[in-house]
Structure formats: C-alpha cells, structure tokens
Amino acid sequence: xxxxxxxxxxxxxxxxxxxxxxxxxxxxxxxxxxxxxxxxxxxxxxxxxxxxxxxxxxxxxxxxxxxxxxxxxxxxxxxxxxxxxxxxxxxxxxxxxxxxxxxxxxxxxxxxxxxxxxxxxxxxxxxxxxxxxxxxxxxxxxxxxxxxxxxxxxxxxxxxxxxxxxxxxxxxxxxxxxxxxxxxxxxxxxxxxxxxxxxxxxxxxxxxxxxxxxxxxxxxxxxxxxxx
Amino acid sequence: xxxxxxxxxxxxxxxxxxxxxxxxxxxxxxxxxxxxxxxxxxxxxxxxxxxxxxxxxxxxxxxxxxxxxxxxxxxxxxxxxxxxxxxxxxxxxxxxxxxxxxxxxxxxxxxxxxxxxxxxxxxxxxxxxxxxxxxxxxxxxxxxxxxxxxxxxxxxxxxxxxxxxxxxxxxxxxxxxxxxxxxxxxxxxxxxxxxxxxxxxxxxxxxxxxxxxxxxxxxxxxxxxxx
Numbered sequence: 001x002x003x004x005x006x007x008x009x010x011x012x013x014x015x016x017x018x019x020x021x022x023x024x025x026x027x028x029x030x031x032x033x034x035x036x037x038x039x040x041x042x043x044x045x046x047x048x049x050x051x052x053x054x055x056x057x058x059x060x061x062x063x064x065x066x067x068x069x070x071x072x073x074x075x076x077x078x079x080x081x082x083x084x085x086x087x088x089x090x091x092x093x094x095x096x097x098x099x100x101x102x103x104x105x106x107x108x109x110x111x112x113x114x115x116x117x118x119x120x121x122x123x124x125x126x127x128x129x130x131x132x133x134x135x136x137x138x139x140x141x142x143x144x145x146x147x148x149x150x151x152x153x154x155x156x157x158x159x160x161x162x163x164x165x166x167x168x169x170x171x172x173x174x175x176x177x178x179x180x181x182x183x184x185x186x187x188x189x190x191x192x193x194x195x196x197x198x199x200x201x202x203x204x205x206x207x208x209x210x211x212x213x214x215x216x217x218x219x220x221x222x223x224x225x226x227x228x
Numbered sequence: 229x230x231x232x233x234x235x236x237x238x239x240x241x242x243x244x245x246x247x248x249x250x251x252x253x254x255x256x257x258x259x260x261x262x263x264x265x266x267x268x269x270x271x272x273x274x275x276x277x278x279x280x281x282x283x284x285x286x287x288x289x290x291x292x293x294x295x296x297x298x299x300x301x302x303x304x305x306x307x308x309x310x311x312x313x314x315x316x317x318x319x320x321x322x323x324x325x326x327x328x329x330x331x332x333x334x335x336x337x338x339x340x341x342x343x344x345x346x347x348x349x350x351x352x353x354x355x356x357x358x359x360x361x362x363x364x365x366x367x368x369x370x371x372x373x374x375x376x377x378x379x380x381x382x383x384x385x386x387x388x389x390x391x392x393x394x395x396x397x398x399x400x401x402x403x404x405x406x407x408x409x410x411x412x413x414x415x416x417x418x419x420x421x422x423x424x425x426x427x428x429x430x431x432x433x434x435x436x437x438x439x440x441x442x443x444x445x446x447x448x449x450x451x452x453x454x455x
Contacts, residue, residue, distance in 0.1 A: 019373060023366075030362045037359075043351065050358045060366035064373045072321055072372075076365050079328040083361070086335045087354035093339065094347035187244040 015065070022063035030056035047087055054080040125151040132209060136201040141208025148209060172210035179203030231384055234444055241318075241381065249318045250381050254444065258315040258437060265433055266308025269426050270301065277423040290423040296340045304427040307333040311434040315441055320378040323445065324368045324402070327438055331357040331406045334419075334431045341422045349418030356405050356412050364402025370395040371449065380448050388450050396446050403442045407435035 007016055033052035040046050061069055061076050125147040132144025182199030185192055231238050235252025242249040277290040292300070307330055314326035335357070338350045372378050374391045408416035416435075420428050 023370065026362075026366060030359075034359065037355075046355060050355055053359045053362050057362040057365045060362070061369040064369050066372075068372065068378075069369065072365075072369065075321075075325050076361070079325065079332070079361060079365075080358070082332050083328070083335075083354065083358045086332050086339070087351060087358065090335060090339055090347055090351045090354060094344055094351060097342060097344050097347065187247070 019063055019065075023060060026056045026059035026063060028056075029053075029059060043091060047084070047091060050087075051080070051084060054084075121151045129209070133205065136205045138204055138208060141205040141211075144205065144209035145211060172207050175203050175206035175210065177203070179207060231381075231448070234447055247319055247322075248379055248381055249316060251316075255316055258441065259312050262308060262312035262315055262433075262437055265430070266305055266312065269308060269430055270305050272426040273297075292423050299340060300337055300427045303333050303336045304430045307337065307430050307434055311430075311437050314438055318380050320368050320371060320380060320383070320445065323441070324364050324399075327364065327403055327406050328357075328361060330434045330438065331360075334408075334416075334434070337427055337431060338419050338422065343422055346419060346422045349415050352415040353408055353412075353419060356408065356415055360402050360405025360412075362402070363398040364406055367395045367397075367399030367402055370398070380445065384448050384451075392449060396449050400442060400446060403438060407438045409435055409439055 030053050033049055033056065036049045036052070037046050040049060057080070058073060058076055061073050063069075064072075128147025128150070129144045132140040132142075132147065134140070135143060178199050180203075182196045182201075182203055185196035185199065231250065231252060235254035237253045239251040239253065239256070242251070276292070279288045279290065281288060310326045310329040310333065314323055314330070317323050317326065335350055335354045338346055341347065368378065371383070371392060374389060374395065375383060375386050377383060377386075404410065405412055416431075419431065422428070
C-alpha cells in the first residue's frame, strides 16, 4: 500500500507493517458477526451479535494507532453504546406492547438494614466530597460522586425527598455547559487558557459528582415502593 | 477537484485551533436550509391521522399524546441540528459522528409509538445502522491512516491512492446504511407509517441532505477528474 503519510523514524517498521493485518482482522470480525446475524433468527441474539460488528469498528479505528486515533476511539465507543441502548429500548417497548405489560427500569429491591448506614454516611460523604473538590477534574468528580452515591444509597432506607435529586440533575447539566464553554475558550481564545482549564476542571467535577442525581431520580420508584 | 469548483464560491475559513471549518456557498446554503427546516418543525404541531373503517361510515382518529409530542419535538430538533452540523463541518470524523447522531435520533423519534409493526421496522433499521458504523468509522479511520489528516481542507490537496478509494467505498456504504438509503430503505420506509407527520419528515430530510453532502466529500477525497 502506498502510504503517503510521514511516519516518524522512532516507530519501528514492525509496528507500521501491523496496520494491514489489523485492518483485515477488523473486517474479518465484522464479517463473522454478519454471518452469525444471518443465521440467527432471534431478535435479542441478533442485537447482541451486532455488538461484535461494532467491535470490528473499534479495531479498525484502533489500528491507526496515533494520538488522534486514540481520541477518536472514545466517540466511536460512545456511539456504539448509545445505539445499542436505543435499539434495546425499542426491543423492550415492542415486547411490552406485544404482551401488554410494563416493567420497572431497574427492578431491584433495596432493603439494607444496618446501623452503620444511619450514623456514618454524612461524615464519610463530606470527607469524600472535600477530597474530590481538592482533586478536581474527572477523578475528583468520581470520588465526590462516590460520596454522594454512598449518602443516597444509605439514606434511601429512610426516604430521601425525590425532587431534590431532580434539581441536582439539572445542576449537573448546567455544570456540563461550563465544561463545554471551557473547551470553547481553549479554541477561540487560547490566551485565557488558565480560565478555560479551571472552567473545564470544575465543570466536569460538578457534572460527574452530580451525575449520581440521576441514580437518585431513577431510585425514586423505589422510594415510592418503600413508603407504601 | 477544487473546493470552489464543487461548492460555488470559497468564502473563507473559521480556524478553531485544530478544527478548521471552511465555508462555501454550497455548504452555507445546505446549513441554512437545514436550520430553517428545523425551525419550521420546532414550531409545528403534529397532524392527527384519520383512518376510514372498512364497511362502515365510521372513522378512527389517531392522535399523539402530549408527552410523546414533547419528546418527539425535542428529538427532531436534535436531528435537524445534527443535519446542519453535518452540512457545515470541515472534519471527516465529525461528519461521521453527526451521521451517527442522526441515526440514533431517528430511532428515538419513532421509539414511543404504539404500533408494533413500526417498532419492528425501527428495530431492523437500528440493527442496520449499528452494523453500518463498521464501514463508516472504518472508512474514516483508514483515510486518517493513509493521509495523516481528517481535515477536508487538507485532503483536497493530497493525491488519491488506491487505498483511499477503498476507504471511500467503505465510507459510502457506512453513510448509506446509517441514513437508510437505497439498499436498506425497506426497513426505514415502514417507520413512517404512524401518526405525527412533521417530526417524521425530518427523518427523511436528514438522510437526503446527508447523501448530498457525502457525495461532495467523496469528490473532495477522490478527485476523479484530476486535481
């Protein structure tokens, strides 16, 4: 293949020569997936087998092996997940219409009854949130989110007001906008990089931390069940 | 083939760091058209279907409930914006992402309908759209591998190799599957057979506009009539 692109000399020729086999592997994985789908008549199995085809797509993107390709894998993966979620939602709603029944989103009875869940959560959650705010960024968001999740899950037995968590989910979305604004400043006015960095860092911190609010909203069905 | 030969006048670029948007009259017109259609659809209400019953003088009216109406309107606005983005973008990978977003949102628009047949065809369309991500992203990634760039402004100056032709074929198969045109149209045509017309129209419109745009992109990449 006549690759007109400039490959740096530090990259060994073995790595470069792996590209064509990787492309064939990806296409082969896709073909195997397609063959399996053509034999399969069950809809659910077809949906799961489609995931194999998407894995072939990830191989094709990953075969490029540059920094840019690494940045492109993430959107590819997100698209794949979003599509499989959307299609499985279609499948579920179709089966519900056929059978004329509805089911809960997460049919999971939560009934912890431990003394530690009454005494510890506030303290632990505060420590985790402060430590997360100190870290900032995605990691900090995950840690602070863990604190909030722990608080919610342990208070769930006593009943948390559900509309509070709807507000928290809204704040998460607004914080996400801050993150996007931070990225935009990086592109439009690179001289304000410090402001952009902090907007992005704390935007994603608040967003990831409050994402737990969505779990709270989903868990609302469980609160209702507990009250009855 | 030159950018201005394809797109009328070359009006300039918008440099945003690595991502450089380029503006031609063709691009701007398509972008504006997508936005105008989105605005019209955002303001419109759904029509209600009236079906005549066989053998009697009665008729049946199908209406879209208020919750479903809100979700559909939101998703069709997203679909319109994604179409507009796919028209104006100067980056091959962003284009593929916008096309995928259109595919996902198309499934979402019909997700809440009550007809089992429509849901069935939406499921089939979703399977095809998901399979189509392999050639779509694969084509874009192998163009990146052979040329080292995914900016259309750079791609227009790079001479075509055989591998780029192969990648473009992959890319076209991907877009055809994702927007549900000719060989895959059977699944998508059934999706329209439900109430709630103006929001269903955007499904159709987005695939039409995307096909026009992918032809421009393929001409930019492959330069069939020489540089």
